[in-house]
Amino acid sequence: MGYYPKTLERLVLELGKLPGIGEKSAQRLAFHIINLSEEEIASLSEALVLAKSKIVLCKKCFNITDKDICDICENPKRDQETICVVQSSRDIFAIEKAREYNGLYHVLHGAISPLDGIGPQDIKARELLLRIGENEIKEVIMATNATVEGEATAMYLGNLISPLGVKVTRLAKGIPIGADLEYTDEITLIKAFEGRSKI
Template identity: 90%
Template sequence: MGYYPKALERLVLELGKLPGIGEKTAQRLAFHIINLSEEEISSLTEALTTAKTKIILCEKCFSITDKDICDICGNPNRDQQTICVVQNSRDIFAVEKTREYNGLYHVLHGAISPLEGIGPQDIKARELLLRIGENDIQEVIMATNATVEGEATAMYLGNLIKPLGVKVTRLAKGIPIGADLEYTDEITLIKAFEGRNTI
């Protein structure tokens, strides 16, 4: 990229480090940014700095928040006996969009992956067990990703939680709405057959 001025080249390089941003998108964003007014640049810079300095982890569920206790954990109208375990905070926002779940959450901040050197001590597994032990939790819903790591994490945590007398469930898996069988992979089809319902 030696044809760009060094400042623009650096901006493209930094933007390209963001997830899902390829070189072309980074270039488009960089050109857009340099064409912003001083006021718009100042507002963008302030938003980035504020987000980085103000966003913390909730003391209870470990989701991102700007308070000690997030709005979900602090809401007494939510089901205080059910915890949905997710891998990251983005998963919470996806579940909340459905408006079907009214319990609490616990964010692991990852999944067990021996190949990457990530063990139970590297995620918020211990904190989950403490939370279950200190509260009247009746059900823990494992909503980790449907990957090898997500499945291993769900099984590992389930084996630790079941002896505590708490019901452990897993989100159903199967063929997504609108999908064609011919394009569905074998694992998804197997899970769909295993989780079939009576109609």
């Protein structure tokens, strides 16, 4: 990239570190940013600094928030007897968009992965067990990713929670709406057959 001024090169390099941003996208973003007005740049910079300094983890569910307890945990209209366990805060946003679930959440901030050196002590598993013990929870829904790590995490937590007399369920897995069977992988097909229901 020696044909760019050094300052622009650095901007492209930093933007390219963002997830999902390749070199071309980083260049487009950099050119867009340098064409912004001083006020727009100041506003963007302020938003970045403010987000980094103000975003914290909810003291109950470990979702991201800008206060001690997030809006979901504070909402008395939510089902207080159900907890949906997810790997990241992004998962909560995806579930909330569907407008189907009305319980509470617990964010693990990862999944058990021995190959990556991530054990139960590295995710919010202990905090989940404490939360279940301190509240009248009747169901825990495992909504971890359908990966080896996500499945291992769900199984591990399920084995710890079940003896407490709490119902442990797992989100159904199967063929996505609009998908063609010929392009569906074997594991998804197996799970779809296992989770079939009466029509």
